[in-house]
Amino acid sequence: MTATTLTALSEQLERGELSSVEATRDYLGRIEAHNAALNAIITVTAEQALADAAAADARRAAGEAGPLTGIPLLHKDIFCTNGVRTSCGSRMLDNFLPPYDATVVARLKAAGAVMLGKTNLDEFAMGSSNETSYYGPARNPWDLRRVPGGSSGGSAAAVAAGFAPAATGTDTGGSIRQPAAFCGITGLKPTYGRVSRLGMVAFASSLDQGGPMAATAEDCAMLLQVMAGFDPADSTSAEYEVDDYSGGLAADLSGLKIGLPGEYFGEGLDAGIETALRAALAEYKALGAELVEISLPRTHLAVPAYYVIAPAEASTNLSRFDGVRYGYRCDAPEDLLDLYTRTREEGFGDEVKRRILVGTYALSAGYYDAYYRKAQQIRRLIQQDFLDAFDSVDVIMGPITPHPAWVLGEKTDDPVAMYLEDIYTLGVNLAGLPGMSIPAGFADGLPVGLQLIGPHFSEARLLNIAHRFQLATDWHTRRPTL
Numbered sequence: 001m002t003a004t005t006l007t008a009l010s011e012q013l014e015r016g017e018l019s020s021v022e023a024t025r026d027y028l029g030r031i032e033a034h035n036a037a038l039n040a041i042i043t044v045t046a047e048q049a050l051a052d053a054a055a056a057d058a059r060r061a062a063g064e065a066g067p068l069t070g071i072p073l074l075h076k077d078i079f080c081t082n083g084v085r086t087s088c089g090s091r092m093l094d095n096f097l098p099p100y101d102a103t104v105v106a107r108l109k110a111a112g113a114v115m116l117g118k119t120n121l122d123e124f125a126m127g128s129s130n131e132t133s134y135y136g137p138a139r140n141p142w143d144l145r146r147v148p149g150g151s152s153g154g155s156a157a158a159v160a161a162g163f164a165p166a167a168t169g170t171d172t173g174g175s176i177r178q179p180a181a182f183c184g185i186t187g188l189k190p191t192y193g194r195v196s197r198l199g200m201v202a203f204a205s206s207l208d209q210g211g212p213m214a215a216t217a218e219d220c221a222m223l224l225q226v227m228a229g230f231d232p233a234d235s236t237s238a239e240y241e242v243d244d245y246s247g248g249l250a251a252d253l254s255g256l257k258i259g260l261p262g263e264y265f266g267e268g269l270d271a272g273i274e275t276a277l278r279a280a281l282a283e284y285k286a287l288g289a290e291l292v293e294i295s296l297p298r299t300h301l302a303v304p305a306y307y308v309i310a311p312a313e314a315s316t317n318l319s320r321f322d323g324v325r326y327g328y329r330c331d332a333p334e335d336l337l338d339l340y341t342r343t344r345e346e347g348f349g350d351e352v353k354r355r356i357l358v359g360t361y362a363l364s365a366g367y368y369d370a371y372y373r374k375a376q377q378i379r380r381l382i383q384q385d386f387l388d389a390f391d392s393v394d395v396i397m398g399p400i401t402p403h404p405a406w407v408l409g410e411k412t413d414d415p416v417a418m419y420l421e422d423i424y425t426l427g428v429n430l431a432g433l434p435g436m437s438i439p440a441g442f443a444d445g446l447p448v449g450l451q452l453i454g455p456h457f458s459e460a461r462l463l464n465i466a467h468r469f470q471l472a473t474d475w476h477t478r479r480p481t482l
Ligand code: GLN
Pocket: 125, 126, 127, 128, 150, 151, 170, 171, 172, 173, 174, 175, 176, 203, 310, 422
């Protein structure tokens, strides 16, 4: 029987109790049996996976194995994979076969990981529910009527359902943390610049960051160790030493100062979520931490600032999809303008078009100062709120979302209602900080995530804080029955 965590699977492989081919077959079997119901995976690369697993087993037999050798993984379908369709959940890239691997993919491959396939996502990662995907929504394995969260909803649903021990995700405004919370798994959004963005199709370049999604903090540490690090081919990659993420996991938490922002526990927070989080915080107290009331006074400005900046950057990034170089092209264009307009009209879905319109407007000559510049100023103030808070606390904790996973379709007619669900996650991206979601209980039978936010480049500390909680609780071991 294949283990349920990446760490345990790695140990099984190491001890020779299981081969990578056996583990890969096992996961492919679960995908085969349950993906029709969950729609978590867009492309399954079974044949290549089995060949790579066999090669991994051979390397292990030759004594050349590392901790990730032969570990099956899924990649969010926004990471370029050489010769394997990278759709971004869009009709626009339905036929796109990248000629290279994203740095994240290449690093995990070099460490011996075996790709099982590509996971479903909101179109170009724009969304909080996975409902904007051209391939249809992924579903929450805890309740198939509900959304798995987004935009990395496919990755979260897949890990929760046992399709793979781990998956990659990307987080522009919460897309690793929020689906991790909705599906009851652990997700880490690293500091901006910690993980290379090369080959990660750009949504909002100053906010996008890739990271691991897995059952536990221990598993995320193993993956981040490989994913993190300077990439000379990404000009926003940080030339900053990579910590030993697994080495410090067990460090004691006594004296840890946890900041609780009043703004994150106020009006609008679901009572069931608050109850679960208060219990989790009591657990931290029992582990020796001190709870400190703090304030992040500009929290209410995160949604308006983000929903100007992210669409503005998206409108620029998505201008490359014009039917000329790659991706979808409309039939029989009459002239160049017709090629551009019909390709984009037919290739993009409604939410992407909405963002392009909003972003183009915010960047236009007449409105740039009023919207884009103003949003950037607010962004700086939001960052300052966090930096001030970290003068007196080591970590900030709070909810990931105001409500647990909602029913499919419930918010699709009201984009603003959907955007408001991002209130607790956007600030982290605007400030470039690392953030995590860890399973912290249930509300109405649905998983609740606890958010951990740390200073820039404090991933090792966050993983330690998460790991100690997971040693003391068993929320991260709960799995939905399929
Ligand atoms: N929900 C946010 C949005 O729709 C964040 C998405 C993301 O992090 N990719 O933009």
